[in-house]
Amino acid sequence: MRIVEIGHTGVGKTTYMATLYGILQNGIEGFGLKAQNSNDHERLIELAQNISQGIYPSATDQRREYNFYLQYDNKNIFPFTWADYRGGAIRETQDSEQARLLVSDLRQADGIMMFCDGHALASGDIRSNQIGRMTALINKTLPYINRPISLAIILTKADLVTQFTESMLESFRGFFTAIEASPSISGCILPITCGIESHNVEKPLLFALQVAVNLQLKYLEKEIAEHEKMARYYQDKSDSLTGILHDIWKTIIEEPTYSDISNAKYQEVYKKRREYQPIISPVRALNKHIEEHDYLWICQKK
Numbered sequence: 001m002r003i004v005e006i007g008h009t010g011v012g013k014t015t016y017m018a019t020l021y022g023i024l025q026n027g028i029e030g031f032g033l034k035a036q037n038s039n040d041h042e043r044l045i046e047l048a049q050n051i052s053q054g055i056y057p058s059a060t061d062q063r064r065e066y067n068f069y070l071q072y073d074n075k076n077i078f079p080f081t082w083a084d085y086r087g088g089a090i091r092e093t094q095d096s097e098q099a100r101l102l103v104s105d106l107r108q109a110d111g112i113m114m115f116c117d118g119h120a121l122a123s124g125d126i127r128s129n130q131i132g133r134m135t136a137l138i139n140k141t142l143p144y145i146n147r148p149i150s151l152a153i154i155l156t157k158a159d160l161v162t163q164f165t166e167s168m169l170e171s172f173r174g175f176f177t178a179i180e181a182s183p184s185i186s187g188c189i190l191p192i193t194c195g196i197e198s199h200n201v202e203k204p205l206l207f208a209l210q211v212a213v214n215l216q217l218k219y220l221e222k223e224i225a226e227h228e229k230m231a232r233y234y235q236d237k238s239d240s241l242t243g244i245l246h247d248i249w250k251t252i253i254e255e256p257t258y259s260d261i262s263n264a265k266y267q268e269v270y271k272k273r274r275e276y277q278p279i280i281s282p283v284r285a286l287n288k289h290i291e292e293h294d295y296l297w298i299c300q301k302k
């Protein structure tokens, strides 16, 4: 699973990722995040500890990629990659290396998190967020995406905003319309705070996860149905008179009988069901979590 975060410099991407990592060390709804690289782990934990004391990170100016394992019940469920872009990439010309990487990353993403400085937005400072450029970038990418993905718009520094109003969301209207019209893209917008007191930090991740995990479940269901169909097909064959004769002959020449093939297919079904079982309850937990909370706007595709 790949998450790409974009947003202008200084809006709070690194702060967010470190805070999230810190929170997830204790797990949420059974989910956890573990850096594959121990240096990343230490760096993120240190940043998270500082942020929780009100000490924010210094600016990053590089694209950084973090490789995590997503865990459930302390077991790795799948690898999880997180690309954190330096804000410059969204402003640069077509042929800059960073901008090229960003576009290709967006096309491969399972989840996009778009960061906007909520405080700047509330103060009517649209320019410092580069919302127009981000929207243009994403709109350029959407036609290449035909699988379910999530797009979470994160309004950072919510602690500095008394209230988010409808009119503050005006610059996102086009996005809402596009997502509502898309058959496969789920979207949401919500305010978050990172600092001594954090708020809503886990929600954008849970939202992205729900979309990705539901997709995985759907694939598995389809695979199980196909195996089951084949198993039944060979069982019916082996039950017929010609099938019985065929199987006797195959037994003599020591080759797989219809009955053997059918059994092998049933084994596959059994194996797939065991794969499927551990994801069911996490998905339920996520569904519950997402329904329970208030987003400024949310649109989920089933």
Ligand SMILES: Nc1nc2c(ncn2[C@@H]2O[C@H](COP(=O)(O)OP(=O)(O)O)[C@@H](O)[C@H]2O)c(=O)[nH]1
Pocket: 007, 008, 009, 010, 011, 012, 013, 014, 015, 016, 056, 057, 058, 059, 060, 087, 156, 157, 158, 159, 160, 192, 193, 194, 195
């Ligand atoms: N008050 C407040 N300030 C924040 C919050 N998140 C980030 N900041 C401030 O924004 C600055 C830039 O954050 P950073 O994560 O480096 O932004 P990035 O360039 O997008 O990675 C930080 O140094 C903080 O001063 C937040 O939730 N609340």
Ligand SMILES: [Mg+2]
Pocket: 013, 014, 015, 059, 060, 061, 084
């Ligand atoms: Mg940063």
